[in-house]
Amino acid sequence: MNNSPQVLVIDDDAVDREAVRRAVIRPGQNTVIHMAATGKEAIGLLQEKKFDCVFLDYHLPDMDGISLLRAVYDADTDLPPSPIVMLTGQGNEAVMADALRWGAQDYVVKDNISRDTLGIAMAKAREMFELKKSRRQAEEQLRQAQKMEAVGQLTSGVAHDFNNLLTVILGNTRILTRRLQPANGELSREDLMKKVQTIEISAQRGAELVRRLMVFTRQRAPKAEVVDINFCVQETAELLSRALGETVETRMVLNDGIWPVQVDVGQFENALINIAVNARDSMPQGGKLTIETHNVVVDDEYTFRHPDVVAGPYVMIAVSDTGHGMPPAIARRIFEPFYTTKPQGQGTGLGLSMVYGFIRQCGGYVHVYSEEGHGTVFRIYLPKLAGEGEAVVDNMPDALPGGSETILVVEDDEEVLAVAVKMLTQLGYKTFTAESGRTALEILKSERENISLVFTDVVLQGGMNGAELARKVQEYYPGIKILYTSGYTESAIPDYKLVEGTELIGKPYRKAALAAKVREILDGKQGETGHERESARARH
């Protein structure tokens, strides 16, 4: 075992090499100095041996120092194979910045080579290298542990599925065995064939289930790839629909022409499964899980309640459940690490915080919308890959259709109410506001002549929901038009009886979409507008 510090000096100038050697060796330490005069030679050494520190001159006969760094840089760990200190000329800041970018831990200006400077640089390089390496390893372990936790949550469903497949295999085998005894009579060739095929199909389904689990649990460095999100969702959903148990119905609404995005597929699947497992846990009596994909263009107005979001084109993946929902106090904290509402031992509280971390890393966002008793929607926004397809910019402010009518806005969330009023006011409309169905009816009593449209949230606190309000409006004030809004996606809206012929605009809505929808309803036009995906006719 050799405990002597191993140092590699990469420099083609013998004088410089000697200067470094002298500065590095310490009395009492058997430092072993390795030398390389060319980049090619150095790359070979770096790849075959670990060094405690490498001093790399920028000027080499066959390449520059940055090219060498890039050649040995490992993108997965963001590190070179060994700690590296770059040696540069005076005042070459660009090179220094590049060196750090490509994995070097430190740099020293050649004029300043001394025992002290190199000693400090070497200590710093080694420490930073080790810190980063162990942090990467810890992150990787956490990711894997998290994934295994998610898989663990799925195993009960998978076991159930396997037991069914095995029942079929064993049951058919038994018939074949029985009928092999002459006393029980022979089976026809056709029956024989059918039984053997059933066994084969079941075994293949089992193998496919194992394959999916293995794909999901494979350990590999995260790597962002350009992917078709619909394909990823489909692959995962198949595992999910089997694993979530029979009481959860998994539905998919995958729109065509979804923009490509760049994500690590494994982590994306992990995120979906995490959200799905949470959804399942919120539906102990069973229910529906809906996964949707949409292209959306986020404009400045979307920043209502979401000031962290950058405007632009995104692919939105919405996961809705019909579970018990959660109060705002929990929804606000749901992405916090170690925050869990599950009994001790049943959740680490890390699942959704990892989802959050991963999606932010991709330059995306994840938001949760939930009302107690009405289910939950997670919306994942992944930025559209730059330069792919054409983003539809339809939010030219001066092109928006406005009006001067008066609109009664009914919304129990103060912030959302404020934003709606702001948008409508900017479009020229006058507004009344109410935070409950009751208040809305009172306002209607006195202002019925002035109000042209009631714009109401579907889910309202205070005993009367938006659908009930709308029915009363239709009954008492048939001339007044109705527009619903809801934080639930069109496919997952709570099962209220919405008034026939009325329309709904999904939250969060863009100003352009609201402007178009309001004008369309006030003008009495029916039917959907082509460019707003989250609006839909009310259904029964």
Next chain:
Amino acid sequence: MSGKVRVLVIDDEEAVRETICENLEDCGFEMSEAIDGEHGLEVIQKSGQAPHIVITDIIMPKKEGLETIMQIRKQYGAIKLIAISGGGQAKAMDFLELAKKLGADAVLAKPLDMAELEKTVRSLVK
């Protein structure tokens, strides 16, 4: 017992349902099937002769097994009940225990051993 023993199988997995039916048919029983508890009760009501035995899965989308067991127990005291479960759910054994308490005459865990199922059915119609 005179005539064939009638057995109704309630399971939402088609392949499992068919396998059970084919096996017991092969052993001389008269089989009928239903895709969930609701359907099962319908089949019993509509058939002129109620089955002697009902084999029911426990976790099913529409009217799950425990509820079905309670209802059959209440409405058709003479029918013998066998509960089966694929487990997996954290408390699979508890489910089967519960099924017993609610009136199942026998419980079997999946993967089913058809020989054991046949034996169980025979012992219940003796």
